[in-house]
Amino acid sequence: xxxxxxxxxxxxxxxxxxxxxxxxxxxxxxxxxxxYRQDCRKEPKLLMSVYSSGNEDGRFTAQLNRASxxxxxxxxxxxxxxxxxxxxxxxxxxxxxxYQLTFGxxxxxxxxx
Amino acid sequence: xxxxxxxxxxxxMGMTNKKSLKCEQHLGHNxxxxxxxxxxxxxxxxxxxxxxxxxxxxxxxxxxSPECPNSSHLFLHLHTLQPEDSALYLCASSQDMQGGYNxxxxxxxxRLTVL
Numbered sequence: 001x002x003x004x005x006x007x008x009x010x011x012x013x014x015x016x017x018x019x020x021x022x023x024x025x026x027x028x029x030x031x032x033x034x035x036y037r038q039d040c041r042k043e044p045k046l047l048m049s050v051y052s053s054g055n056e057d058g059r060f061t062a063q064l065n066r067a068s069x070x071x072x073x074x075x076x077x078x079x080x081x082x083x084x085x086x087x088x089x090x091x092x093x094x095x096x097x098x099y100q101l102t103f104g105x106x107x108x109x110x111x112x113x
Numbered sequence: 114x115x116x117x118x119x120x121x122x123x124x125x126m127g128m129t130n131k132k133s134l135k136c137e138q139h140l141g142h143n144x145x146x147x148x149x150x151x152x153x154x155x156x157x158x159x160x161x162x163x164x165x166x167x168x169x170x171x172x173x174x175x176x177x178s179p180e181c182p183n184s185s186h187l188f189l190h191l192h193t194l195q196p197e198d199s200a201l202y203l204c205a206s207s208q209d210m211q212g213g214y215n216x217x218x219x220x221x222x223x224r225l226t227v228l
Binding site: 004034041042043044045046049087091094098099100101102103104105106 | 163218
């Protein structure tokens with residue numbers, strides 16, 4: 001089983017639509033979870049951190065289900081500027097008191113006028 | 114913009130060349146990372162430095178050689194690379210590596226092409 005698994009998409013949605021991305025992870029000892037956004041040929045940028053069962057930031061809602069080892073990202077009222085690749089990222093213990101990020105391959109979103 | 118800068122932004126080199134990638138973070142962080150991002154693959158962690166000491170080397174070939182002279186600077190020295198090493202090389206930093214809640218901040222990357 002891949003460490004962090006995402007549907008690569010692409011998800012093509014019209015402006016104003018609601019879209020949800022799912023992510024599963026294999027390391028049950030993972031501590032924290034993030035969604036990063038990566039625009040074409042740019043670096044990943046932190047979109048949201050998910051520390052408990054989930055959190056909301058404007059049009060974006062992230063949810064975490066530790067029992068099922070599953071994270072989701074919901075985007076409401078999609079904008080053209082939301083078009084990007086969304087990376088699911090899991091922070092897990094790597095030994096000697098250190099933690100490392102493991103990245104999914106990303107889900108590509110295209111918001112269409 | 115994110116406090117992590119990388120130079121050069123683009124690099125084309127032959128297989129016999131020697132070049133270096135540079136990363137600098139202005140965030141006062143103690144941990145720095147090198148990642149490789151190839152097409153259709155997730156980001157691959159290459160090296161990790163914490164307080165200027167290398168703490169992780171993820172089975173990276175010796176043709177990649179990292180250097181961390183201080184907590185703000187990180188280099189990746191390249192020599193006798195292969196065409197399959199062409200990728201986006203990303204530097205990142207975080208406050209430290211302790212605890213499971215550290216966010217990483219990325220530089221803009223160096224897009225490397227090996228001919």
